[in-house]
Amino acid sequence: MAASLTSRCAMLGATIRRLSIGGCPSLEVRGIHSTAICYKNRAARIRVGKGDRPLNYEQALHPHQIGHRKGWLSAHTSNLHEEEGAADRTVEDVFIRRFIFGTFHGCLANELVIKRRGNIIVICALMLQKVQPQKFYFLIGYTETLLSHFYKCPVKMEIQTLEKKAVYKYV
Amino acid sequence: MSASTMCTTALSFTRTNGLCLGNYALSLLSRTATYSTALSTNNGKGFPNRPIRGPRRPKRESGAPRTEKMLENQDWTAVYPSAAPFKPSAVPLPVRMGYPVNRGVPAEKKGNLELMKIPNFLHLTPAAIQKHCDALKPFCTEWPASLDSDAACEEHFPIQLESKEFVSAGSSLRNPKTRVVTLKVKLSSLNLDEHARKKMVKLVDDRYCKETDTLTIVTESCPLRQQNYDYAMYLLTVLYHESWKTEVWEAEKTRADMEEYHWEDSRSQKNVLDTLRRMRVTSEGEEDPGAVREELLGQPEVQEYRESVTRLKNEGETEETMLQYREAVKKLLNV
Numbered sequence: 001m002a003a004s005l006t007s008r009c010a011m012l013g014a015t016i017r018r019l020s021i022g023g024c025p026s027l028e029v030r031g032i033h034s035t036a037i038c039y040k041n042r043a044a045r046i047r048v049g050k051g052d053r054p055l056n057y058e059q060a061l062h063p064h065q066i067g068h069r070k071g072w073l074s075a076h077t078s079n080l081h082e083e084e085g086a087a088d089r090t091v092e093d094v095f096i097r098r099f100i101f102g103t104f105h106g107c108l109a110n111e112l113v114i115k116r117r118g119n120i121i122v123i124c125a126l127m128l129q130k131v132q133p134q135k136f137y138f139l140i141g142y143t144e145t146l147l148s149h150f151y152k153c154p155v156k157m158e159i160q161t162l163e164k165k166a167v168y169k170y171v
Numbered sequence: 172m173s174a175s176t177m178c179t180t181a182l183s184f185t186r187t188n189g190l191c192l193g194n195y196a197l198s199l200l201s202r203t204a205t206y207s208t209a210l211s212t213n214n215g216k217g218f219p220n221r222p223i224r225g226p227r228r229p230k231r232e233s234g235a236p237r238t239e240k241m242l243e244n245q246d247w248t249a250v251y252p253s254a255a256p257f258k259p260s261a262v263p264l265p266v267r268m269g270y271p272v273n274r275g276v277p278a279e280k281k282g283n284l285e286l287m288k289i290p291n292f293l294h295l296t297p298a299a300i301q302k303h304c305d306a307l308k309p310f311c312t313e314w315p316a317s318l319d320s321d322a323a324c325e326e327h328f329p330i331q332l333e334s335k336e337f338v339s340a341g342s343s344l345r346n347p348k349t350r351v352v353t354l355k356v357k358l359s360s361l362n363l364d365e366h367a368r369k370k371m372v373k374l375v376d377d378r379y380c381k382e383t384d385t386l387t388i389v390t391e392s393c394p395l396r397q398q399n400y401d402y403a404m405y406l407l408t409v410l411y412h413e414s415w416k417t418e419v420w421e422a423e424k425t426r427a428d429m430e431e432y433h434w435e436d437s438r439s440q441k442n443v444l445d446t447l448r449r450m451r452v453t454s455e456g457e458e459d460p461g462a463v464r465e466e467l468l469g470q471p472e473v474q475e476y477r478e479s480v481t482r483l484k485n486e487g488e489t490e491e492t493m494l495q496y497r498e499a500v501k502k503l504l505n506v
Binding site for chain 1: 230233254255256258259260269270272278281282283284285287288289290338339340341342343344
């Protein structure tokens with residue numbers, strides 16, 4: 001059913017295009033969206049539920065509160081006027097977040113805060129005390145060394161551990 | 172098996188030597204013996220036995236935060252020696268941050284991500300800055316006492332160089348805009364005579380500002396700042412030497428190339444002389460035209476006219492200059 005629908009749509013599009021080339025200026029051709037839906041007004045929002053789901057401050061405040069009630073998770077100068085490298089910094093940040101999420105699996109209490117001071121990258125993280133301190137030390141050293149070699153600049157981690165996650169409200 | 176032999180040998184050792192190791196040592200030996208026996212046994216398959224899983228070893232409690240052990244007169248520069256994110260266990264202030272829930276208060280500092288996001292200046296207390304200054308002082312020298320005013324600085328250092336440094340955060344600290352070098356020099360401080368000055372102004376064209384008498388050379392064609400600086404100094408040297416030289420073709424300078432207006436041999440002079448001669452011709456007869464010319468030019472009215480016209484052409488039309496011209500013309504024509 002779906003296959004026939006798409007094929008029918010494609011045929012319809014093709015015929016419309018042929019018609020428009022033939023000289024019908026009023027007919028417009030529309031493409032087919034093939035990505036997943038991602039509405040801007042539903043991004044990073046956890047919807048209200050029964051009241052048993054704990055949220056931290058970061059999750060509870062929605063993205064339009066950034067700059068008003070929330071700060072920025074990533075700090076660098078590339079978004080200033082006439083500064084270069086904004087895209088590179090963003091890609092680095094995304095990679096670092098995924099990397100840390102995987103390396104310290106289950107231990108992250110909150111989002112990462114990534115600060116850049118000159119060419120060093122400082123990763124500030126809040127962790128839960130799920131593994132032994134020695135394991136934490138190893139993972140921190142491993143992360144710092146690997147990321148430093150990967151990005152060719154000093155990478156430092158500042159970790160704080162909590163017993164349990166800080167809850168802001170329940171939804 | 173090995174443990175039991177170890178025990179007997181230990182006991183025999185103590186008895187034979189007559190030394191009393193004491194209960195502690197014996198218990199230590201026995202404890203180590205029992206511990207080793209527990210772990211050394213193997214399963215048939217070759218996997219070692221894990222320790223008992225039932226009641227787990229109690230989790231080690233985290234120690235008291237550093238804030239509890241802080242004295243009032245501690246050295247804060249030891250707590251925050253350099254820029255670091257906010258550490259709630261190291262900052263003894265009851266700070267709260269965050270938008271409160273309904274009928275609540277802002278969240279406490281423990282586990283507060285908002286406090287970690289913002290930059291803090293805990294490493295820049297006055298005491299810390301004083302320490303930095305004290306450390307840097309041996310490398311500094313006094314400002315020379317004789318350079319006490321701008322005029323003195325300009326007199327001794329007439330060439331001013333400007334270059335920019337850029338600070339940014341990224342994987343590379345290089346910025347291509349740092350290579351630009353600006354060289355500023357006042358032409359009055361250079362040793363130029365009239366011809367050299369005019370030639371210099373003509374050579375540099377736009378780079379000379381007449382109001383401030385400053386020549387500005389901006390170099391950015393080389394990749395390094397040092398190279399651009401050398402190039403700027405080279406340009407200045409070449410300009411200076413070239414403007415002192417007089418080329419053969421400079422003799423062909425026409426009236427249109429002149430920078431200022433000269434009344435001598437101008438149309439205005441010719442017109443004035445013609446007018447005055449015609450005014451005179453009625454009274455005298457034939458005379459030597461050269462002498463007449465000299466006499467006419469020597470008159471004060473003509474001189475005044477000359478001044479006013481030169482001023483008008485060089486400085487432009489203002490109230491003053493127009494009035495002066497009017498007065499001169501009136502006097503010349505006896506009106």
